[in-house]
Amino acid sequence: MANNQRIQLKGRVFITFNIKAVTGLHIGGTESGIEIGGVDKTVIRDPLTNRPYIPGSSLxxxxxxxxxxxxxxxxxQRIGQGYIHSCDNPExxxxxxxxxxFGVPGERDFATPTRLVVRDVMMTDKSAQDLxxxxxxxxxxxxVKTEVSIDRVTSAxxxxxxxxxxxxxxxxxxxLVYSLYDGDGCDVQxxxxxxxxxxxxxxxxxDDYLGGLGSRGSGKVKLENITVALRVGETYAEEKKLLDKFENLGCLVEKLKELQDQIRQHVGK
Incomplete structure (x- = not known):
């Protein structure tokens, strides 16, 4: 963020939901320490509970x-083996x-604060107990899902x-925590x-997939039990104001404009 910018936090929108794996979900963990005869690709796990989880960075x-x-x-912009988009000029x-x-690298002198924070998502206690x-x-x-690749030359x-x-x-x-800012380089509206x-x-x-192996059937997810809440800058210490609840993402999409109007009324200018 550039020096001498004056930016004010006007509020935060909190979107919570459950993620249901419609097909098997693979988000890769470390391969170190895998014994001979073990699985080739492991999932990431919480070291305290040993339960798989979804990293916020993956989501x-x-x-x-x-x-x-x-x-x-x-x-x-090159990241690892591939490229992503990242604005590199103030225009x-x-x-x-x-x-x-979603943000840009901090060294961009024209950058304003990243709006979105995404938390890690833990397996629900009910699902863990059922498993x-x-x-x-x-x-x-x-x-453990076994896949077989065929050598095109030897058929092995x-x-x-x-x-x-x-x-x-x-x-x-x-x-998901979505911040609303106003001030230099920012417009709350x-x-x-x-x-x-x-x-x-x-x-x-x-409509796509989460994690790896998606083109081979893994990673289809569904978002359920969605809530949208708000904290406003002037009364930030008070309880979050619940704006609405939705059974699924389609219901949220239908009411999105109404939600935005509610937020405008609470946040103002």
């Missing part, structure tokens, strides 16, 4: 990647909804074992309007 990164492609943004940044919501008593998982809380089979969280497992509550971009990211996620 946020997937939404951003899908939105970049949906809006046709140029892939100009482009103010009109880029994705960078406004514990079922006795039908290959490993604690997970199944190459079996691989992938660890997945079984279909039907729920994680939650997931929490634009931030409220950009909530639509965040909801579009959730829609794209449901």
């Amino acid at each position: 946020k990164g997937k939404m951003r990647s899908l939105l970049e492609k949906y809006k046709g943004l140029r892939q100009n 482009e940044y103010p009109n880029c909804e994705v960078c406004q919501v 514990e008593v079922s006795g039908r998982t290959d490993l604690p809380y997970t199944e 089979a190459n079996p691989r074992q992938m660890e997945r969280v079984p279909a039907g497992t729920e994680f939650g509550p997931a929490e 634009k931030d409220i309007e950009h909530l639509r971009t965040l909801v579009e990211g959730l829609q794209l996620l449901e």
Whole structure:
């Protein structure tokens, strides 16, 4: 953020929901320490409970990647083995909804604060207990899916074992915290309007997949039991104001404009 910018937090929108794995879910963990004969690709687990979880970085990164492609943004910044979009000039940044919501590197001297925070999402206690008593998982809380690749030249089979969280497992509550700012380089009315971009990211996620192995059937998810709440700057220490509850994402989409109008009334200018 540039020096001498005057920016005021006007409020925060809190979106919570459960994530249900419609098909087996694989979000990769570390491969170190895998014994001979073990699975080839393991899932990430909470070191305290040993339960699989969804990192906030995976959820946020997937939404951003899908939105970049949906809006046709140029892939100009190298990250690891690939590229992402990141505004690199002050003329482009103010009109880029994705960078406004999801952020740009801190060294950009024209940057304003990132609007979106995405928390890690833990497996629900009910799902964990159901998996514990079922006795039908290959490993604690997970199944092992065997895939076979065929060498096109020799026709030799190459079996691989992938660890997945079984279909039907729920994680939650997931929490997205969306900040509304006003001041130098910020416009609270634009931030409220950009909530639509965040909801579009959730829609794209449901239609795509989360984690790895998605093109081979894994990672289809559904968002359920959604709540939207608000804290306003002037009364931030008070309890969150519940704006609405939704059974699924489709219901939220239908009421999105009404939600934005409610937020405008509470936040003002």
